[in-house]
Amino acid sequence: MKVMIVPPNSLILFDLVERYGHEPLSLMGAIGDRVTNPEIESPPLNVTPEDVKAGLKYAGIEVPSGIRGRLAIWGPLVDKAEAAIIMEEAPFEFGCVGCHRTDEMVRYYIRKRKIPFIVVRYPTTEDEAKVMVAKIKEFLEGLK
Amino acid sequence: MIVIAPTSQVTPDQITRLIHGLGLEITVKETCYGAMVEGSHEIVLKAVEEARKLDPDRIFTKVRGFPMGDARRCRAHHGSRPGFTQLEKEWECLSLVEKGVAAARRGEELRELPPKPMLSVKELKKVVEESK
Numbered sequence: 001m002k003v004m005i006v007p008p009n010s011l012i013l014f015d016l017v018e019r020y021g022h023e024p025l026s027l028m029g030a031i032g033d034r035v036t037n038p039e040i041e042s043p044p045l046n047v048t049p050e051d052v053k054a055g056l057k058y059a060g061i062e063v064p065s066g067i068r069g070r071l072a073i074w075g076p077l078v079d080k081a082e083a084a085i086i087m088e089e090a091p092f093e094f095g096c097v098g099c100h101r102t103d104e105m106v107r108y109y110i111r112k113r114k115i116p117f118i119v120v121r122y123p124t125t126e127d128e129a130k131v132m133v134a135k136i137k138e139f140l141e142g143l144k
Numbered sequence: 145m146i147v148i149a150p151t152s153q154v155t156p157d158q159i160t161r162l163i164h165g166l167g168l169e170i171t172v173k174e175t176c177y178g179a180m181v182e183g184s185h186e187i188v189l190k191a192v193e194e195a196r197k198l199d200p201d202r203i204f205t206k207v208r209g210f211p212m213g214d215a216r217r218c219r220a221h222h223g224s225r226p227g228f229t230q231l232e233k234e235w236e237c238l239s240l241v242e243k244g245v246a247a248a249r250r251g252e253e254l255r256e257l258p259p260k261p262m263l264s265v266k267e268l269k270k271v272v273e274e275s276k
Binding site for chain 1: 204205209234240255
């Protein structure tokens with residue numbers, strides 16, 4: 001099954017989804033399709049007018065362009081997803097590599113789609129990591 | 145992208161040599177965190193599967209958006225790596241995650257941990273007082 005991961009560029013979630021036999025839907029895959037397309041100029045000019053239109057499907061015109069731009073890439077992944085894993089309190093949700101508002105919108109769309117999903121906490125101790133992996137494994141095995 | 149957990153005894157060199165030794169039609173690049181493999185999807189999966197056998201609980205993988213050596217991202221061409229800070233943060237966390245992977249493989253019974261307590265008003269007041 002196609003499993004969406006949030007944060008969509010997480011190494012930990014990508015690996016666990018693949019390890020337990022599913023196809024992770026990640027940001028890297030979507031970006032890979034774009035940056036290897038010869039019609040698109042080099043980043044940061046990697047958003048096309050088509051992307052901007054696609055973003056409008058997920059966020060209104062009054063929403064900041066950064067969020068709309070991100071949703072143009074993340075939104076289609078949510079549409080394709082058959083299940084989702086959301087990791088909360090990940091420290092990299094904030095700052096230059098993340099956008100918390102986009103994260104919130106993505107979580108909203110996942111809930112709205114009514115696909116099976118699981119929410120786990122970013123581990124800070126060994127026990128938390130064990131619980132997180134066990135929960136993800138149980139969830140992914142249950143999808144088969 | 146193959147990333148080795150910080151607790152692993154496997155080196156990037158070992159992984160690169162192993163993949164080279166498989167004789168598959170792929171490109172392999174040794175990096176500070178592990179290795180990068182590029183080629184057709186099926187062959188890459190095969191190479192990753194073999195590399196994982198070196199230390200199954202401590203070798204992690206993910207897809208990379210930009211191709212190997214891409215001038216827009218490669219350090220050798222002074223490219224920027226905006227995702228590197230996240231990779232570094234997650235790499236630190238792999239030493240915890242590998243314990244979870246091993247526990248899940250052994251089928252350990254685990255109890256749900258209680259949620260972290262919220263910041264109390266008393267603590268908050270203390271933080272405010274300290275920042276004055």
